[in-house]
Amino acid sequence: MYVAVKGGERAIANAHALLADARRGDRATREISPDQIDQQLALAVDRVMSEGSLYDREIAALAIKQARGDLIEAIFLARAYRTTMPRFGFAEPIDTAAMALRRRVSATYKDLPGGQVLGPTFDYTHRLIDFSLGEGGEPAPAPTAPAGLEAATPRVADIIARDDLIERNAAPKPGAPVADVTRDATSFPAPRDARLQTLARGDEGFLLGLAYSTQRGYGRNHPFVGEIRFGEVEVEVFVEDLGFAVPLGSITVTECQMVNQFKGGDGEPPRFTRGYGLAFGQSERKAMAMALVDRALRAEEFAEERQGPAQDEEFVLSHSDNVQATGFVEHLKLPHYVDFQAELALLRELRTEDRGQRTEEKEESSVVRPPSSVVRTEAAE
């Protein structure tokens, strides 16, 4: 008897064994390998790396396999692995102007130095199910650009900045401390580095919804996609002993720079403002949503009236983390019977009192009521 409390240990072990079995699925189908996930579900790997804050394709692919394709669960696995890793320093800021581009589009200029580079994109595809994919077979080799035509591809924001038409970025301060939201409790108002880190780790769906809400009037900020670029950048780390920065390797990132409604005043000429998004891998939707929300969260800085949730820093930064959110929402399935019991006891007490009160009222009213009405009431019952 009393199954709910007894036998938890064996039940857990059995449930996990069943999970492993369900993960494998029908043994008649071939098992999927982490390389296949890495190569063929690459965008899922990119998302897990971004929101897991861990640039490691192997771990991300393995996590996706372990999580049976549940990306939030995979992100959680990546995070729990990451947290045990030693931290030996901060990289130098990456230079996205020097990116080896795989894609680069601007919505603000028809043509620009370096041109528009579409790269591998779903844009302009017709979303028709391709039944041939189910039949196997290799796609035709992709056409390649002629070699040796590498033109300079300055960032659009830098082009606009040359005419002083966009807000100036704060000058970099070498050696200044860098926030680390994985190592410090966030306090509000959050500095820009902490805000951007939180958004970069934030849930793509949550940020997408918030970004969308700004476009529908809940904190409009008149955005233009100045530029989206995706490709490889080098990561360097400053080595004290050597006195200079050495390259560690390269990572693939997507950067989105939004150009937003202009501001001026206080002795400053009007200029466009910026929203910034950056994500690992090819994560364009995420980078764009992040840029919109980044700009929305600067409402205070630009003395804009806060009209929507996307402009509310505490609201956005406290609720964007999907590992936190899923944990806390799903914890509701843990037992709560002690608290429920305490509520039940109070509810019963309240009902007893309520019943007592109503009986009293009835008795009182029966005293003042003429006898005939009492008779009628009784007859009705």
Next chain:
Amino acid sequence: MTARPYNFAYLDEQTKRMIRRAILKAIAIPGYQVPFASREMPMPYGWGTGGVQLTASIIGPDDVLKVIDQGADDTTNAVSIRAFFAKTAGVETTTDTAAATVIQTRHRVPETPLNPDQILVYQVPIPEPLRFLEPRETETRTMHALAEYGVMHVKLYEDIARHGHIATTYAYPARVADRYIMDPSPIPKFDNPKLDDCPALQLFGAGREKRNYAIPPHTRVVSLDFEDHPFERTKFDAACEFCGASDSFLDEVVIDDKGGRMFVCSDTDYCQKRQAAHAREDDGVESRGAAK
């Protein structure tokens, strides 16, 4: 055993040191919520990551660990957390409240009185007692700083006006050392009196919210109330079906689909100890009878 690549009790020593500093600060300012750099843990947020980090930071190889959830040692999450420390720290575990040196708990304070050599670690979902009255952290921190707790009393007063009672039955707010109001975590208010003047150190960890707070041993903890509506412990009209206890918090168990109910102790260790004691008494009576 795959725990080898991990440090003793999972967290690295730097992290433990950081958390211990935060704990010391919390002990120095009873009831004050100290921010700490909560780590991502291999269990989900909301499932005890705060408690697990505190336990991992204070536990040593000689400690004996007990983990309870809803008062019971064998609820699934308690089993999982106990297994985690058995695996990563290799410490001895127990279900015996008196034998434990560290007790991690969710939602209950053990019925057996604690002793000065014990530490009780609470898992806390929302550390901020004012959160549901004021959602902004920037605001609530100011309210604590100024001891501006009027809204809490207004809330309790509104309960009385509406229901004739304070309608908070768990996570019942209490004032610690005559200063900070704290959320005792969602323990039933039945357990609140046990917090006061407790000989054991009580630590509260909220992982997702990155906060910890503490009640040092023998600290005054007063559940909020009014002169004409004093704090009342939840009372049960029933006694435990298994051990007959009438002084413990009881869980209601639905035993059939005809409205049948049974009440049993929420604290399984307490209940089993009492059952064993009854059995010994019965044995004693029988053996004396047999000797005749």
